[in-house]
Amino acid sequence: MMRPILPRCASKATASQASRLLLGLRQNARRSYSIKPEAASTSQLLDIDPSKLIVEKTTKPGKLHKPEELVFGRAFTDHMLTVEWNKDNGWLAPHIKPYQNLSLDPATCVFHYAFECFEGMKAYKDKAGKIRLFRPDKNMARFNKSAARIALPTFAPTALIDLIAEYVKLESRFIPDQRGYSLYLRPTMIGTQRTLGVGPPGSALLYIIASPVGPYYPTGFKAVSLEATDYAVRAWPGGVGDKKLGANYAPCIVPQREAMSRGFQQNLWLFGEEEYVTEVGTMNFFVAMKNKQTGQKELVTAPLDGTILEGVTRDSVLSLARERLVPEGWKIEERKFTMQEVNEAANEGRLIEAFGAGTAAIVSPVRAISWKGKLVNCGLKDHEESGEITLKMKGWMEARQYGDDEHEWSYVC
Numbered sequence: 054m055m056r057p058i059l060p061r062c063a064s065k066a067t068a069s070q071a072s073r074l075l076l077g078l079r080q081n082a083r084r085s086y087s088i089k090p091e092a093a094s095t096s097q098l099l100d101i102d103p104s105k106l107i108v109e110k111t112t113k114p115g116k117l118h119k120p121e122e123l124v125f126g127r128a129f130t131d132h133m134l135t136v137e138w139n140k141d142n143g144w145l146a147p148h149i150k151p152y153q154n155l156s157l158d159p160a161t162c163v164f165h166y167a168f169e170c171f172e173g174m175k176a177y178k179d180k181a182g183k184i185r186l187f188r189p190d191k192n193m194a195r196f197n198k199s200a201a202r203i204a205l206p207t208f209a210p211t212a213l214i215d216l217i218a219e220y221v222k223l224e225s226r227f228i229p230d231q232r233g234y235s236l237y238l239r240p241t242m243i244g245t246q247r248t249l250g251v252g253p254p255g256s257a258l259l260y261i262i263a264s265p266v267g268p269y270y271p272t273g274f275k276a277v278s279l280e281a282t283d284y285a286v287r288a289w290p291g292g293v294g295d296k297k298l299g300a301n302y303a304p305c306i307v308p309q310r311e312a313m314s315r316g317f318q319q320n321l322w323l324f325g326e327e328e329y330v331t332e333v334g335t336m337n338f339f340v341a342m343k344n345k346q347t348g349q350k351e352l353v354t355a356p357l358d359g360t361i362l363e364g365v366t367r368d369s370v371l372s373l374a375r376e377r378l379v380p381e382g383w384k385i386e387e388r389k390f391t392m393q394e395v396n397e398a399a400n401e402g403r404l405i406e407a408f409g410a411g412t413a414a415i416v417s418p419v420r421a422i423s424w425k426g427k428l429v430n431c432g433l434k435d436h437e438e439s440g441e442i443t444l445k446m447k448g449w450m451e452a453r454q455y456g457d458d459e460h461e462w463s464y465v466c
């Protein structure tokens with residue numbers, strides 16, 4: 054049996070230090086590439102307490118925009134929700150207050166070391182005028198994982214969902230009731246300690262702002278074309294691509310601009326020499342193709358191996374597909390697949406369709422992928438903007454989001 058080599062300092066270590074070192078070495082030997090939330094969470098103090106909520110309403114209510122004039126993320130509601138945290142007390146009383154600027158010292162750690170994570174989720178108004186959140190437990194779980202990874206505090210998910218429900222009810226007039234419209238919610242957490250020292254923030258601010266939004270494709274579905282990107286990498290094993298950190302997004306803008314300059318709307322992020330297909334822009338990626346050997350129809354997406362964001366839409370699409378496509382003879386797979394495999398399927402007429410999946414667009418059909426100087430056609434005819442599965446998914450998802458298909462995913466506020 055191989056004996057672990059002890060670090061040199063071990064000769065001076067006490068017996069208990071040495072056994073701890075050995076334990077650490079053994080854990081490293083079977084390490085998996087992801088830090089568990091418990092590893093970073095420090096908050097054993099006060100949790101978020103919705104019963105302490107203080108509401109200060111605006112005295113200057115803003116004008117409502119005409120739904121058809123809404124541009125994603127430009128208009129905001131009258132109020133914001135804030136909860137401060139510090140390492141001595143834990144979470145302080147939550148506030149709903151008029152939407153306003155933050156005032157932060159230039160030395161605040163968020164500006165220097167990117168202590169920032171966020172979520173993206175939506176509130177919908179149903180036919181009866183009730184406000185519904187879509188799977189908020191999933192967003193809260195992911196928010197906690199992101200926060201923990203960058204040494205920001207975690208919180209009780211149900212407490213923040215209760216507060217979000219209060220907040221969206223107060224902003225109800227901003228939620229258009231037409232199908233396709235919703236209130237986009239942006240939960241955000243930042244480290245607020247005033248220090249240039251590199252270390253865990255001793256204070257943090259969790260805030261939520263809200264923006265009324267319209268359908269992603271106001272004139273109906275439009276299929277997008279992608280550039281397979283191999284010269285820049287969005288995420289890597291052991292990195293933080295599976296967390297929703299602001300620091301993951303800015304570096305993707307230049308490659309996106311490059312792709313757009315060549316006529317492609319988004320990047321299809323490839324990884325490694327094998328050119329594994331990972332995600333598209335800021336969406337998870339699905340491809341429907343027939344198996345080369347068996348001819349079996351398969352809906353495939355990359356597995357959650359630490360380089361893929363755990364999309365709420367991804368999870369919902371997989372679940373709906375398992376419920377409704379499997380009985381129709383489909384196989385649903387979370388597995389690694391390469392750009393070569395997609396190209397081969399296209400060449401052999403086995404590529405049925407491809408789409409991105411995310412909260413903003415729900416599903417986004419893909420027409421073609423530029424790869425190694427050629428255009429891989431993703432199965433749409435020239436006059437088509439979406440494949441059948443993509444369209445079905447959109448309908449199934451919306452039915453649950455707007456409460457037409459009453460389901461536990463829909464949380465009535």
Ligand SMILES: Cc1ncc(COP(=O)(O)O)c(C=O)c1O
Binds near residue numbers: 173364
């Ligand atoms: C990198 C990335 N992948 C996937 C998604 C889709 O996630 P969700 O379905 O939770 O919106 C997003 C959107 O937030 C994203 O930023």
